[in-house]
Amino acid sequence: MSKKILKGRAHIFGDNIDTDAIIPARYLNTSDPAELAKHVMEDADPDFAKKVVKGDIIVGKKNFGCGSSREHAPVAIRAAGVSCVIAKSYARIFYRNSFNMALPIFESAEAPDRIAAGDEVEVDMDSGVIRNLTKKEQYQAAPIPDFMQKLIEAGGLMESVKRRMGAE
Amino acid sequence: MVEFSLILIKDDDMGMTITEKILAAHAGLKEVAPGQLVNCKVDIALANDITAPISIKEFRRIGAKKVFDKERVVLVPDHFAPNKDIESATQVKMLRDFSNEQGLTNFWDAGRMGVEHTLLPEQGIVGPGDLVIGADSHTCTYGALGAFASGVGSTDLAAAMITGEAWYRVPETMLFNLKGKLGKWVSGKDVILYIIGKIGVDGALYKAMEYTGDMVPTLSQDDRFTICNMAIEAGAKNGIFLPDDVTKGYVAGRFKREAKYYPSDADAKYCERFDINGGDIELQVAFPHLPSNTRPISKVGDVKVDQVVIGSCTNGRYSDLKVAAEIIKGKKVAKGVRLIVIPATPLIYRQAMKDGLLDIFMESEAVVSTPTCGPCLGGHMGILAEGERALTTTNRNFVGRMGHRKSEVYLAGPAVAAATAIVGKICSPEDVL
Ligand code: SF4
Numbered sequence: 338m339s340k341k342i343l344k345g346r347a348h349i350f351g352d353n354i355d356t357d358a359i360i361p362a363r364y365l366n367t368s369d370p371a372e373l374a375k376h377v378m379e380d381a382d383p384d385f386a387k388k389v390v391k392g393d394i395i396v397g398k399k400n401f402g403c404g405s406s407r408e409h410a411p412v413a414i415r416a417a418g419v420s421c422v423i424a425k426s427y428a429r430i431f432y433r434n435s436f437n438m439a440l441p442i443f444e445s446a447e448a449p450d451r452i453a454a455g456d457e458v459e460v461d462m463d464s465g466v467i468r469n470l471t472k473k474e475q476y477q478a479a480p481i482p483d484f485m486q487k488l489i490e491a492g493g494l495m496e497s498v499k500r501r502m503g504a505e
Numbered sequence: 506m507v508e509f510s511l512i513l514i515k516d517d518d519m520g521m522t523i524t525e526k527i528l529a530a531h532a533g534l535k536e537v538a539p540g541q542l543v544n545c546k547v548d549i550a551l552a553n554d555i556t557a558p559i560s561i562k563e564f565r566r567i568g569a570k571k572v573f574d575k576e577r578v579v580l581v582p583d584h585f586a587p588n589k590d591i592e593s594a595t596q597v598k599m600l601r602d603f604s605n606e607q608g609l610t611n612f613w614d615a616g617r618m619g620v621e622h623t624l625l626p627e628q629g630i631v632g633p634g635d636l637v638i639g640a641d642s643h644t645c646t647y648g649a650l651g652a653f654a655s656g657v658g659s660t661d662l663a664a665a666m667i668t669g670e671a672w673y674r675v676p677e678t679m680l681f682n683l684k685g686k687l688g689k690w691v692s693g694k695d696v697i698l699y700i701i702g703k704i705g706v707d708g709a710l711y712k713a714m715e716y717t718g719d720m721v722p723t724l725s726q727d728d729r730f731t732i733c734n735m736a737i738e739a740g741a742k743n744g745i746f747l748p749d750d751v752t753k754g755y756v757a758g759r760f761k762r763e764a765k766y767y768p769s770d771a772d773a774k775y776c777e778r779f780d781i782n783g784g785d786i787e788l789q790v791a792f793p794h795l796p797s798n799t800r801p802i803s804k805v806g807d808v809k810v811d812q813v814v815i816g817s818c819t820n821g822r823y824s825d826l827k828v829a830a831e832i833i834k835g836k837k838v839a840k841g842v843r844l845i846v847i848p849a850t851p852l853i854y855r856q857a858m859k860d861g862l863l864d865i866f867m868e869s870e871a872v873v874s875t876p877t878c879g880p881c882l883g884g885h886m887g888i889l890a891e892g893e894r895a896l897t898t899t900n901r902n903f904v905g906r907m908g909h910r911k912s913e914v915y916l917a918g919p920a921v922a923a924a925t926a927i928v929g930k931i932c933s934p935e936d937v938l
Binding site: 400403408428429430432433434436437438479482484485488494495496498499501502 | 660661667672
């Protein structure tokens, strides 16, 4: 069993961050993760791609990732170095796509209201405990079940399928 | 906005809904609770000419050699088929080549092809108790048979094609108690438009919509398909009816695998309950540009149309054509209006031909098309020009859905569609009979 801790600075976003805000359709003529990362969150915060550093955490509120089913959205977030997303709730297809694309996402009713921009935050992937190191607070997110963690550790759905194929 | 939490406290002996039972059975578990993530065996994995090419590319990219079961991977090129242009021909060819290579028994090429969500139940490919994954959002249609069916993206489908498995988060269930009887001409389409009008396009986000009540036994299987078909228009993960004698009658002689009839337990937990009175439901029309933008026919006002479409996975079944023919019989389509009738499958087409329905339509100067999704998604066979307006029996009326960005789509059932084609304005069948 892994003891994986994700750690980074928080970037705060609001309700209903849609997939067009995460990665605008005008950049969908490529599926190259590095290209997509250059424009991640552009329509919600034009400077985001410049500010984000490896490990940083996106904090959203309600219905994060609503809109189209584009798999480019979690790909862009992950390629930008974001270690995970914490939000109150997710749109259904974004939720699926995130796990499939190996982006850890956490659901917590409390954390998005408490965490402020720039707070240093740590998430324990096994227990779902979110520690706000700046504020010295702790919140509970739903832990990611074992097999979903394996999906993420494998590098996403297709990579985990590939591994299974190799093992058989 | 809907909130949900992964943390749920479950009593040991709490009952389960039909959705929970089907997920548990396919995950090899005795019980599951909303919020739980489960890995399930799928009975059927479906894709079409738009979504399958991406799944096939993923399949090849990771070096997969074989689909999990050559009878359970179903490919239906229905969207832009019969091939409308070189690009769509290339996509359909990918499906054809892949099917040949894999020896798929369920590749439904032109001639056998029908609109997927009408074709699969009709051909007995999906049935009660099944878990169906489909790379198409209206996969939720099969819930009408007491199956769990939900749409996904192409990558999920690619994985399911290879492994025969898919992961799900068990949804909470909303219970809709359908009471009383529906009035004359009022159909399943009016019921679901009425409900979406009440709860909104995200009113059931992530949830299961389960239907119960004393109206259910009076609803035909076709009405139930229509109601479950549009669950996604309320944001739901699935729509579902408890299978009953109507279901059993429908699957008899069609469904070749063993049907499993799951009930919901009396003490199953529902996150919300709604009472819907059949007597309150007038014929409904959804105005542009959201399926939730509904009005009863008495409040529609003066809306002229250029085109009427009767077809799609929502309302392209035999019973829809029959209702329309009954209203249209002996009349002509209004001047300046195009009526396009698209039987959803070859079987429906032939039955309609035998019973003289196609004659009635052609006599009225309607266009009768071969089965296809066609104009439903603005593909072909009836695209709208700038400023044009259509009334259609399809399921989405988003901006530009049937053609030009500045065209308009109104949604209704087959009775309103037929009457509208005759009058040239959105109206009730009472206005023409
Ligand atoms: S008929 Fe329309 S809604 Fe149904 S599968 Fe085809 S395009 Fe989709």
